[in-house]
Amino acid sequence: MNLEKLEKKKEKNxxxxxxxxxxxxxxxxxxxxxxxxxxxxVIVDSQLISNKDRNGSKE
Amino acid sequence: xxxxxxxxxxxxxxSELDKKVLNFHEVIxxxxxxxxxxxxxxxxxxxxxxxxxxxxxxxxESGVEETEEFVERLKQAGYWCINSSEEDVYEMLKDGxxxxxxxxxxxxxxxxxxxxxxxxxxxxxxxxxxVKIGSDIIYISPLDLQIAYKLYLGSExxxxxxxxxxxxxxxxxxxxELQKYCKILNVExxxxxxxxx
Numbered sequence: 531m532n533l534e535k536l537e538k539k540k541e542k543n544x545x546x547x548x549x550x551x552x553x554x555x556x557x558x559x560x561x562x563x564x565x566x567x568x569x570x571x572v573i574v575d576s577q578l579i580s581n582k583d584r585n586g587s588k589e
Numbered sequence: 590x591x592x593x594x595x596x597x598x599x600x601x602x603x604s605e606l607d608k609k610v611l612n613f614h615e616v617i618x619x620x621x622x623x624x625x626x627x628x629x630x631x632x633x634x635x636x637x638x639x640x641x642x643x644x645x646x647x648x649x650e651s652g653v654e655e656t657e658e659f660v661e662r663l664k665q666a667g668y669w670c671i672n673s674s675e676e677d678v679y680e681m682l683k684d685g686x687x688x689x690x691x692x693x694x695x696x697x698x699x700x701x702x703x704x705x706x707x708x709x710x711x712x713x714x715x716x717x718x719x720v721k722i723g724s725d726i727i728y729i730s731p732l733d734l735q736i737a738y739k740l741y742l743g744s745e746x747x748x749x750x751x752x753x754x755x756x757x758x759x760x761x762x763x764x765x766e767l768q769k770y771c772k773i774l775n776v777e778x779x780x781x782x783x784x785x786x
Contacts (some may be wrong), residue, residue, distance in 0.1 A: 544745060548786050549636075551749045555756030558636035562590055567601035570638050574604040577640035580696065 592761045596766050597729070598721045606633065606698060610644055611725050614692070614698050616666050620659050622647070623649040625712075625717040627730045632750035634720065634729070635757050639746075642697045643689070647714055647730075650704040667693050668700075692785070710736060732758050737770030740779040748779070755783055 558566045591598040595762035599762050601607075601673040610630065626634075626646040633738045635785050651659065660670065664692070671689040680705045691699035704713045720727050729735070732754055737750035771780040 535715055547745075548752060550750065552756055552786065554638055555636070555753050559590075559757055563601040566636055568605070570636055571602060571604040572637045574606050574633060574640055577642070578605045578609075578672050 590757075592758065596719045596721060601722065602759075603722070606630075606641070606644075607701070607722065609698060610727065611722070612666070613644075613646075613668070614660075614664050614727050616649065617646075617669075620655070620662060622651060622655075622659065623714060623717075623727045623728075625714050625730050627713055627735065629750060631729045631735055632739075633733075635754065637750060637753045643699050643701045645687075646700055646702045647705050648682075648702055649709045649714060650682075650706075656682065664689055669693055671696060671699055701727050708733065711734075732761070733763050733767040735769050736762070736767060736783075737774055737780070739778065740771060740772040740783065742777040743779075748783070749771075751779075752783055752786060 590600075603611075609706050610626065614624070614626075617658075625647050627647055628642065629637075629639075629641045630644045633639065633641060657675075660675050660678050668690045669692075670678060671691055673688050682702070685703070685706050687701045687703045689699045689701050691697070700763045703710065713734060716731045716734075717728040718731055720729055730738075734743070736751045736754050739747045739754070767780065768777070771777050
């Protein structure tokens with residue numbers, strides 16, 4: 531395995547992730563709260579929903 | 590989102606996580622205790638697109654009886670303590686150990702509660718920022734302190750949280766304060782990296 535190549539790939543991935551964080555932050559700044567939060571909630575709540583699915587929801 | 594006179598107003602659609610935070614805060618508020626939400630939840634509150642398994646809460650230090658009453662009220666409100674017996678909560682908090690509470694039959698997400706002990710936690714509590722979410726109010730740590738602390742924690746996830754908050758509040762942040770905290774925490778290089786990203 532070429533570790534040097536792997537390391538470059540990791541760095542590139544990190545850089546791309548950071549670019550996306552900046553892109554999304556700009557989106558949040560420039561759009562109404564309700565608009566970005568509706569999209570964000572899919573990610574934020576997915577963890578909680580899958581947790582509830584495992585435990586059996588009481589609601 | 591509106592940041593005016595040290596109050597941030599949010600008109601967001603609440604996530605399930607936000608609702609859980611507001612419910613937990615209600616118990617603290619009813620006790621008349623001061624608290625501040627810090628770390629990852631602050632970034633998530635303002636839009637960072639990630640989940641979390643815990644929400645960090647710094648509370649003002651209270652005495653044995655008050656802490657016992659707080660634990661009892663949490664129990665009545667449907668929470669259980671994950672990492673301690675109810676009797677040991679005060680001793681743990683007093684020793685600087687975080688106590689985790691979750692809703693009954695759940696482990697994730699949980700609320701990681703600590704008494705304010707070091708200078709950063711005390712500062713976060715003293716200079717907490719008010720956030721209005723609809724008709725609810727919660728408090729978060731000052732943003733410059735929050736960003737510096739995230740840079741200090743050092744993981745890539747922490748860096749991304751810091752980057753998100755920096756991008757959102759760039760115009761409102763006190764550059765001087767941010768620089769000051771980063772100097773104290775010895776993360777000025779990370780701050781430069783953040784600014785250059």
